[in-house]
Amino acid sequence: TEGMTIAEIAHKLHREPAELVKKLFMDGVVATQNDSLSKDVIEVLLLNYDVEPIEKIEVDVADLDTYFEQDVDEESLVKRAPTVTIMGHVDHGKTTLLDTLRDASVTQSEAGGITQHIGAYQLDVEGEPITFLDTPGHAAFTTMRARGADVTDIAIIVVAADDGVMPQTVEAINHAKAADVPIIVAVNKVDKPEANPDRVKQELLEYELVPEDWGGDTIFVEISALFNQNIEELLEMILLVAEVSDLKADPTGLAVGSVLEARLDRSKGPIATLLVQNGTLRKGDSIVVGTTYGRIRTMVNDKAQQIQEAGPSTPVEITGLNETPKAGDQFVVFKDEKTARQIAETRSNEAVEEQRQSVNKVTLENLFDSL
Ligand code: GDP
Ligand code: MG
Numbered sequence: 001t002e003g004m005t006i007a008e009i010a011h012k013l014h015r016e017p018a019e020l021v022k023k024l025f026m027d028g029v030v031a032t033q034n035d036s037l038s039k040d041v042i043e044v045l046l047l048n049y050d051v052e053p054i055e056k057i058e059v060d061v062a063d064l065d066t067y068f069e070q071d072v073d074e075e076s077l078v079k080r081a082p083t084v085t086i087m088g089h090v091d092h093g094k095t096t097l098l099d100t101l102r103d104a105s106v107t108q109s110e111a112g113g114i115t116q117h118i119g120a121y122q123l124d125v126e127g128e129p130i131t132f133l134d135t136p137g138h139a140a141f142t143t144m145r146a147r148g149a150d151v152t153d154i155a156i157i158v159v160a161a162d163d164g165v166m167p168q169t170v171e172a173i174n175h176a177k178a179a180d181v182p183i184i185v186a187v188n189k190v191d192k193p194e195a196n197p198d199r200v201k202q203e204l205l206e207y208e209l210v211p212e213d214w215g216g217d218t219i220f221v222e223i224s225a226l227f228n229q230n231i232e233e234l235l236e237m238i239l240l241v242a243e244v245s246d247l248k249a250d251p252t253g254l255a256v257g258s259v260l261e262a263r264l265d266r267s268k269g270p271i272a273t274l275l276v277q278n279g280t281l282r283k284g285d286s287i288v289v290g291t292t293y294g295r296i297r298t299m300v301n302d303k304a305q306q307i308q309e310a311g312p313s314t315p316v317e318i319t320g321l322n323e324t325p326k327a328g329d330q331f332v333v334f335k336d337e338k339t340a341r342q343i344a345e346t347r348s349n350e351a352v353e354e355q356r357q358s359v360n361k362v363t364l365e366n367l368f369d370s371l
Helices: 006-013 017-026 039-046 061-068 094-105 137-146 167-178 197-207 231-245 337-357 364-369
Strands: 083-088 120-125 128-133 154-160 183-188 219-222 256-265 269-278 286-289 292-300 315-321 330-334
Touching: 006 017, 017 039, 083 094, 083 167, 094 120, 094 128, 094 154, 094 183, 094 231, 120 231, 120 315, 128 231, 154 167, 154 231, 167 183, 183 197, 183 231, 197 219, 219 231, 286 337, 292 337, 330 337
Parallel strands: 083 128, 083 154, 154 183, 183 219
Antiparallel strands: 120 128, 256 269, 256 330, 269 315, 286 292, 286 330, 292 315
C-alpha cells in the first residue's frame, strides 16, 4: 500500500519535514523525508499534532485528507506560557529552587492554606504566566522524550558554584541540546564563601555554553535558591527567552497534551496530571490518554481549585480515566466517548502487538514487512 511521503504530510501540517522525521525517530521509526508512510504510522505520527481525528479508525489511505480537515488557523494562535524544566546534578539545588519559586507563587490569601502537589505549577510574574514542571528534570526529559512528548520549552540548568560542572550537569546539557531547547544556566549557592561562579563559566565553555559577558549567547544568572537571591532576575530571563521563542498555541478546538504524572488512588481511581499543549480541555471531555480513555470527571488546577476548563500550557489534575496512564503518554480529546473508547482499544491492542513484535526498535522496513 502506498501512503503519503513525510514531505507531503509536513506540507499539510505546515511543519518542517525534519520535525516529523525527528518525531518518528522518537517513536522508533527511522525514515527520511521522501519515504512513504503507511496509514498506521501516519496515525501514530498525527497524535503529535492538533489534527481533528475524524473517524480515524476506519479511513483508508485514499481518504487520508480527512485527517487534515482542521487546518492550522494562524489567526487563532495566541501567546502561551513557557513550560520550564529544572535540571542539574544532585544536591546542586533543584528542589530548593522549585520550592523557592513555588513559595513566590503563593499569594497572601492562600498562604497557610493547603497547597496541593500536582507535579507542575504556574507562576504569575506581573501578569505573565510561567509553567514549571515539578517532575524530576531528567525523568521529564528521558521518559517523555522517549515517547515523543516534548513538554519543555526552556531548560534551567542548575550548577552549584561551590561544586562546578558534574556528570549529571553534562547529562542535563546533552538532554536539552538533543531536544533543541534553549538553556538558561542558574549558577546557584553564590551565597557560600567558597562559591566560584567564574569557574562554572569556565568549565561550561567546553560545552559551548558561553556567557553573554564573555561574548557568547547563553544566559547565566547567579542565584541563591536558599536565600532567595536574584530569583526575580531569573524569572525575567525566562520571560525574555520565552519572548524570543515566540511560543504560541491555539486555544480553540479539542485539547491535546501530555501526562506529567499519574497514580492510582484507592477511592478516586486513576489520577493524572496533564499538561494541555493545544486547545482547551474541559470537564466532561471524552479523552484518550496513551492506551486508556475516559471522561473527565473532576479537574483541579495547581492551587487545588476546581476548574471547568484549561487552556494551553496549563497543568491540571484530572480523574475519570479507566486505567492509570504513564508519564509521557499523550492525550487527545475526542468529540464523543464511543470514538475515544474505540481509539483507546485499538491503541492498546497495537501496543501489545508492538511489544510482542519488537525486542529491538522498529524500523520502517520491518514495519512494512509486518503489514
Ligand atoms: P537537588 O538534589 O538538586 O534537588 O538539591 P537540593 O535542593 O535538595 O539542595 C541540596 C542542598 O543544598 C540542601 O541542603 C539545600 O539546602 C542546599 N542548597 C540549595 N540551594 C542553596 C543555596 O542557594 N545556597 C546554599 N548555601 N545552600 C543551598
Ligand atoms: Mg531534589
